[in-house]
Amino acid sequence: MIHGDEKQKSILIAPLAVWTDFAPVCRWAHTYTMVWVTGFYTLAETEKTIESRLSGLEIDFTSQAAIANLYRAANSVRKYFSNTVLRSNDLSWTGFVVLWVVWIWPGIEVRHAAEEAGISKSTLSGVVRTMEGRSLMRREIDPTDRRLVHLELTDQGDRMMLDLFPRFNGEESFAVSPLSSKGVQELTKSLKAIVTHLEANMPETMGE
Amino acid sequence: MIHGDEKQKSILIAPLAVWTDFAPVCRWAHTYTMVWVTGFYTLAETEKTIESRLSGLEIDFTSQAAIANLYRAANSVRKYFSNTVLRSNDLSWTGFVVLWVVWIWPGIEVRHAAEEAGISKSTLSGVVRTMEGRSLMRREIDPTDRRLVHLELTDQGDRMMLDLFPRFNGEESFAVSPLSSKGVQELTKSLKAIVTHLEANMPETMGE
DNA sequence: CCTTTTTCTTTCGGATACGAATCATATCCA
DNA sequence: TGGATATGATTCGTATCCGAAAGAAAAAGG
Numbered sequence: 337m338i339h340g341d342e343k344q345k346s347i348l349i350a351p352l353a354v355w356t357d358f359a360p361v362c363r364w365a366h367t368y369t370m371v372w373v374t375g376f377y378t379l380a381e382t383e384k385t386i387e388s389r390l391s392g393l394e395i396d397f398t399s400q401a402a403i404a405n406l407y408r409a410a411n412s413v414r415k416y417f418s419n420t421v422l423r424s425n426d427l428s429w430t431g432f433v434v435l436w437v438v439w440i441w442p443g444i445e446v447r448h449a450a451e452e453a454g455i456s457k458s459t460l461s462g463v464v465r466t467m468e469g470r471s472l473m474r475r476e477i478d479p480t481d482r483r484l485v486h487l488e489l490t491d492q493g494d495r496m497m498l499d500l501f502p503r504f505n506g507e508e509s510f511a512v513s514p515l516s517s518k519g520v521q522e523l524t525k526s527l528k529a530i531v532t533h534l535e536a537n538m539p540e541t542m543g544e
Numbered sequence: 545m546i547h548g549d550e551k552q553k554s555i556l557i558a559p560l561a562v563w564t565d566f567a568p569v570c571r572w573a574h575t576y577t578m579v580w581v582t583g584f585y586t587l588a589e590t591e592k593t594i595e596s597r598l599s600g601l602e603i604d605f606t607s608q609a610a611i612a613n614l615y616r617a618a619n620s621v622r623k624y625f626s627n628t629v630l631r632s633n634d635l636s637w638t639g640f641v642v643l644w645v646v647w648i649w650p651g652i653e654v655r656h657a658a659e660e661a662g663i664s665k666s667t668l669s670g671v672v673r674t675m676e677g678r679s680l681m682r683r684e685i686d687p688t689d690r691r692l693v694h695l696e697l698t699d700q701g702d703r704m705m706l707d708l709f710p711r712f713n714g715e716e717s718f719a720v721s722p723l724s725s726k727g728v729q730e731l732t733k734s735l736k737a738i739v740t741h742l743e744a745n746m747p748e749t750m751g752e
Numbered sequence: 753c754c755t756t757t758t759t760c761t762t763t764c765g766g767a768t769a770c771g772a773a774t775c776a777t778a779t780c781c782a
Numbered sequence: 783t784g785g786a787t788a789t790g791a792t793t794c795g796t797a798t799c800c801g802a803a804a805g806a807a808a809a810a811g812g
Binding site for chain 1: 800
């Protein structure tokens with residue numbers, strides 16, 4: 337075996353969770369560099385290699401760790417929900433979100449549903465097609481303005497959400513359970529601040 | 545026009561950011577319900593409709609808001625970065641993350657790179673194919689164990705990262721700029737707690 | 753040795769995902 | 783009225799994305 341510490345689960349992930357714990361990085365990099373890239377680098381030389389990439393660049397490690405963990409956390413949440421409550425109903429995260437939006441706002445128009453679900457209209461179009469195929473959702477053309485399309489759940493979709501949603505919410509509680517009640521509220525507040533900030537500065541494209 | 549407040553941007557999104565600000569929900573739901581679903585519901589009746597879906601279910605709104613905003617924030621971040629720094633190099637978020645991982649750990653093996661990037665091995669396989677096509681990355685079969693594949697950046701990929709990464713990091717600083725330094729660290733800590741918690745309880749599948 | 757098992761990567765099928773182009777409808781205004 | 787303009791939804795092309803199956807190579811155990 338090439339890597340002696342194979343069994344140790346990686347601590348890092350994505351751009352830069354790594355920098356919050358420097359030692360493992362060096363160990364990995366050392367391993368790879370030594371056995372593969374050149375075959376004979378020492379640890380000191382390896383560190384020099386990393387530094388030649390980042391050290392001269394004045395990196396903001398704090399912000400980097402925050403963004404990396406934000407993305408990683410969202411990923412974990414999606415995976416966790418996909419592998420628990422959603423799997424039992426063969427739903428993707430996005431599929432569930434779309435169902436949820438339509439459940440809460442029966443008759444919602446396509447572009448609003450896309451906005452609420454946080455996906456593009458073209459993506460929604462595909463998801464709705466899938467949901468229609470499973471008899472969970474229905475399209476209805478507006479009789480007054482025939483450009484508009486309203487979305488509704490079928491009775492089957494409605495029944496499913498009634499069963500699924502409480503379980504979904506239970507997992508939401510579970511997901512944030514390592515945090516205090518105060519901590520959860522603080523987290524929400526910080527996340528909203530980031531969303532507001534970025535959406536206000538989003539370049540053209542998604543104006544509505 | 546059906547919706548008088550068409551111009552007002554929706555505040556909500558995804559499962560439940562909505563419940564942190566109840567009024568707009570009612571306005572929307574009222575609008576939809578009134579003009580479409582039945583045609584003549586009053587506001588009071590509309591509220592009853594919503595309650596018939598959720599009120600009896602004992603929902604944990606606090607956790608719900610946190611998870612909804614977490615996912616939404618990650619979405620905003622990905623979109624923002626895709627539309628700014630990454631667009632200039634025609635890279636997707638995932639593509640960038642993969643390049644970054646390989647940049648930091650030259651010669652990293654496929655399964656480790658997937659783990660670090662937070663994507664499945666099959667996804668990585670496709671991304672690497674794309675990157676190879678653009679001459680940014682290279683596959684190398686391990687001469688000792690021919691099952692293993694090592695990844696490396698080409699000179700061109702290396703040059704690109706050297707230019708791109710500082711700009712990427714600059715946007716990371718910008719993204720969290722509405723938060724205090726202390727706030728950013730608290731956020732990171734909370735996110736890591738969620739990740740650790742969920743990964744420890746992730747059902748089978750991704751044990752690796 | 754040589755079958756069985758394990759390990760690692762890729763391929764495959766189907767669903768997301770987005771921007772650009774397209775199609776359908778509605779509004780504007782001369 | 784009727785062409786130009788605007789607005790909505792869908793389709794199209796391409797790139798992710800994943801789990802399951804397939805493929806390739808190494809290790810294990812007689």
